[in-house]
Amino acid sequence: xxxxxxxxxxxxxxxxxxxxxxxxxxxxxxxxxxxxxxxxxxxxxxxxxxxxxxxxxxxxxxxxxxxxxxxxxxxxxxxxxxxxxxxxxxxxxxxxxxxxxxxxxxxxxxxxxxxxxxxxxxxxxxxxxxxxxxxxxxxxxxxxxxxxxxxxxxxxxxxxxxxxxxxxxxxxxxxxxxxxxxxxxxxxxxxxxxxxxxxxxxxxxxxxxxxxxxxxxxxxxxxxxxxxxxxxxxxxxxxxxxxxxxxxxxxxxxxxxxxxxxxxxxxxxxx
Amino acid sequence: xxxxxxxxxxxxxxxxxxxxxxxxxxxxxxxxxxxxxxxxxxxxxxxxxxxxxxxxxxxxxxxxxxxxxxxxxxxxxxxxxxxxxxxxxxxxxxxxxxxxxxxxxxxxxxxxxxxxxxxxxxxxxxxxxxxxxxxxxxxxxxxxxxxxxxxxxxxxxxxxxxxxxxxxxxxxxxxxxxxxxxxxxxxxxxxxxxxxxxxxxxxxxxxxxxxxxxxxxxxxxxxxxxxxxxxxxxxxxxxxxxxxxxxxxxxxxxxxxxxxxxxxxxxxxxxxxxxxxxxxxxxxxxxxxxxxxxxxxxxxxxxxxxxxxxxxxxxxxxxxxxxxxxxxxxxxxxxxxxxxxxxxxxxxxxxxxxxxxxxxxxxxxxxxxxxxxxxxxxxxxxxxxxxxxxxxxxxxxxxxxxxxxxxxxxxxxxxxxxxxxxxxxxxxxxxxxxxxxxxxxxxxxxxxxxxxxxxxxxxxxxxxxxxxxxxxxxxxxxxxxxxxxxxxxxxxxxxxxxxxxxxxxxxxxxxxxxxxxxxxxxxxxxxxxxxxxxxxxxxxxxxxxxxxxxxxxxxxxxxxxxxxxxxxxxxxxxxxxxxxxxxxxxxxxxxxxxxxxxxxxxxxxxxxxxxx
Numbered sequence: 001x002x003x004x005x006x007x008x009x010x011x012x013x014x015x016x017x018x019x020x021x022x023x024x025x026x027x028x029x030x031x032x033x034x035x036x037x038x039x040x041x042x043x044x045x046x047x048x049x050x051x052x053x054x055x056x057x058x059x060x061x062x063x064x065x066x067x068x069x070x071x072x073x074x075x076x077x078x079x080x081x082x083x084x085x086x087x088x089x090x091x092x093x094x095x096x097x098x099x100x101x102x103x104x105x106x107x108x109x110x111x112x113x114x115x116x117x118x119x120x121x122x123x124x125x126x127x128x129x130x131x132x133x134x135x136x137x138x139x140x141x142x143x144x145x146x147x148x149x150x151x152x153x154x155x156x157x158x159x160x161x162x163x164x165x166x167x168x169x170x171x172x173x174x175x176x177x178x179x180x181x182x183x184x185x186x187x188x189x190x191x192x193x194x195x196x197x198x199x200x201x202x203x204x205x206x207x208x209x210x211x212x213x214x215x216x217x218x219x220x221x222x223x224x225x226x227x228x229x230x231x232x233x234x235x236x237x238x239x240x241x242x243x244x245x246x247x248x249x250x251x252x253x254x255x256x257x258x259x260x261x262x263x264x265x266x267x268x269x270x271x
Numbered sequence: 272x273x274x275x276x277x278x279x280x281x282x283x284x285x286x287x288x289x290x291x292x293x294x295x296x297x298x299x300x301x302x303x304x305x306x307x308x309x310x311x312x313x314x315x316x317x318x319x320x321x322x323x324x325x326x327x328x329x330x331x332x333x334x335x336x337x338x339x340x341x342x343x344x345x346x347x348x349x350x351x352x353x354x355x356x357x358x359x360x361x362x363x364x365x366x367x368x369x370x371x372x373x374x375x376x377x378x379x380x381x382x383x384x385x386x387x388x389x390x391x392x393x394x395x396x397x398x399x400x401x402x403x404x405x406x407x408x409x410x411x412x413x414x415x416x417x418x419x420x421x422x423x424x425x426x427x428x429x430x431x432x433x434x435x436x437x438x439x440x441x442x443x444x445x446x447x448x449x450x451x452x453x454x455x456x457x458x459x460x461x462x463x464x465x466x467x468x469x470x471x472x473x474x475x476x477x478x479x480x481x482x483x484x485x486x487x488x489x490x491x492x493x494x495x496x497x498x499x500x501x502x503x504x505x506x507x508x509x510x511x512x513x514x515x516x517x518x519x520x521x522x523x524x525x526x527x528x529x530x531x532x533x534x535x536x537x538x539x540x541x542x543x544x545x546x547x548x549x550x551x552x553x554x555x556x557x558x559x560x561x562x563x564x565x566x567x568x569x570x571x572x573x574x575x576x577x578x579x580x581x582x583x584x585x586x587x588x589x590x591x592x593x594x595x596x597x598x599x600x601x602x603x604x605x606x607x608x609x610x611x612x613x614x615x616x617x618x619x620x621x622x623x624x625x626x627x628x629x630x631x632x633x634x635x636x637x638x639x640x641x642x643x644x645x646x647x648x649x650x651x652x653x654x655x656x657x658x659x660x661x662x663x664x665x666x667x668x669x670x671x672x673x674x675x676x677x678x679x680x681x682x683x684x685x686x687x688x689x690x691x692x693x694x695x696x697x698x699x700x701x702x703x704x705x706x707x708x709x710x711x712x713x714x715x716x717x718x719x720x721x722x723x724x725x726x727x728x729x730x731x732x733x734x735x736x737x738x739x740x741x742x743x744x745x746x747x748x749x750x751x752x753x754x755x756x757x758x759x760x761x762x763x764x765x766x767x768x769x770x771x772x773x774x775x776x777x778x779x780x781x782x783x784x785x786x787x788x789x790x791x792x793x794x795x796x797x798x799x800x801x802x803x804x805x806x807x808x809x810x811x812x813x814x815x816x817x818x819x820x821x822x823x824x825x826x827x828x829x830x831x832x833x834x835x836x837x838x839x840x841x842x843x844x845x846x847x848x849x850x851x852x853x854x855x856x857x858x859x860x861x862x863x864x865x866x867x868x869x870x871x872x873x874x875x876x877x878x879x880x881x882x883x
Contacts, residue, residue, distance in 0.1 A: 169664050
């Protein structure tokens, strides 16, 4: 499979998941928060396409709802955290000197803080559910990447084409945007795509502990946590949620992997 | 007797990508065959094929016979018994060819043990003996050093010691001195020559440098596009080349002794305006040591008080070996800000007094061309955007950018079709032309050139130098040209400044400095440059420098060239005192004359005129 085809495959897959997640509820006769008191833990039937959960919710509808929440959280967290990492890292690396030391001092401070403890302490006080979870997760995911970006930017600063731009009189922000960031694009794209899955997994962990998405709202994390105990007896609630999670992560990493090569003209192909 | 006989050797990487085509040659024992050619001519693929080190996927056909045995088609295990024993190889980059985590003594001892079955102690002793034989002082101590602790010249000596450890019948040297400075290159070639004579091995020397081959080889084979286009005795190839390709290759080698045709300046030097003025420039780097509490351990005096001026329409070349501070000087000028000490004035503006907006405006007048054309162009941008960048930065109206880009391409001899290419789609020469075009986009008055042709093949070098000459005349530019290649400098520069360890040793017009060098270092540098003529190269008398540049953090007291100076070595104790105690100031040699040659030496080779 060639690189650009891989990107297309990832994109198509992701589009399909999005279509399913947003069009599914329209097609399904059941709403995600409805309860069918006639069917608890039922198997697939014409009425409930993928059966029902222990509490009588339609598996198809509720899983799509969960996937939607997870997908949105994952994408938002990835974009925000990679964005912060790119901004802080390139500025610190390119500027060097005192600004670099100050920014990296801040990064080191945040790395030392135990993120889980902070989230556990903060989450119950700020009762916001998913919208609050996004900045909270993002705030603890960008530091390592920022350090990597800083190191690479610092080495790019001394590249001859960056020096050439500087000696032409191009200002620092423009040099960063035009010459430094594009060189880091592959790293950032891969980082963002990894962060999507990390964020989804982190969200599900917190939700499992009752610190993330709260009932009655659902996410893939809460569904997997709820369903895995009874997975042997009724595989549908667990299987469908886990399958969607794998599909999302696969689509995002295919897209990231493909994009990395499309973005780099030296990696063959485009001449 | 033939040691190596190669018949109809062909190397293919893909079904239709031929790296080597039908090459045949023989090398006898004690004979040196030089293989020359430009990059991509198949020299290295040939060497790897001989050693059986080609990457997987390469197809080899033909025959390679070492003494009586056929090498092609043997298993890797069988070849491993031969490699390092019957045939061995000296690579270009000794740092990556040596294992970084083991001492050099151990690595040589390993070669000895594997092939001769000697005991560890005997192998160690042999390693020390070998290191001594390649001219490494304090061999027993050096054997315990790791590769990174040795200088480039020392590492290459270690490679030679390792290669001759088992007295092989055949030595293959792939660009063995390309990464070294000229003075060290001359030393290493002498070691290689001595090693050849001591072991009686056949030597295959692969090089792009026609001068190195002229001095070393008995016979020469010229390669082009994978084929051996010509071979024969060295005098015949150099004096009476048969094929046009060989003739072109020889013609394009810059030689000392041929001056540039265009001596641009018609107006007398003292009447032309000064474009760049540097006085007492200093750039010191502090060195810190210690893991936790970093304390200052010393100072590297990269640039240690230098001064010169460049006038309109002329080229001043800064020459010297690696680490002498020439590139640092260039970067200090390009920063356009206050130097640590001293004064830089560009077009009469003192850089220490510049405000940000003024500095930005002044950047239009001072531009730079770097050594590696690919590294200096953003790989993600097309040529058109690369050339548009300076224009947009300095607010040229967008409607005029396109036209100007085409003008620039034409100016450097490229066509409009190049505008759409990415840098990696250009040849080295084309990429360097783009680099020059970018530097010229804002119509500067001073161009700083950092080894602009060092990364190019000789035939392309000539074209780029001619282009630079033409542009200087047409646009009235001034060049500050940094280079290590004295032949190139001779071709392009009007004046030359020879640097050593952060100081200018000698400065003057090219004809004076090359014709009557006053400083012993200049003399030695000129002597070390290999001359592309086998007869002259072997006959001319020369002074070889000993040792290598000392640690720049602790230069010798007094004159910093003292530790390697052939002149100092011959002085009486009384005369030598001056060199030991006083740093020689730069003094004009013939004051009052039109000439302006100065040298920083207490005992110059040319006596100052009597009575002054």
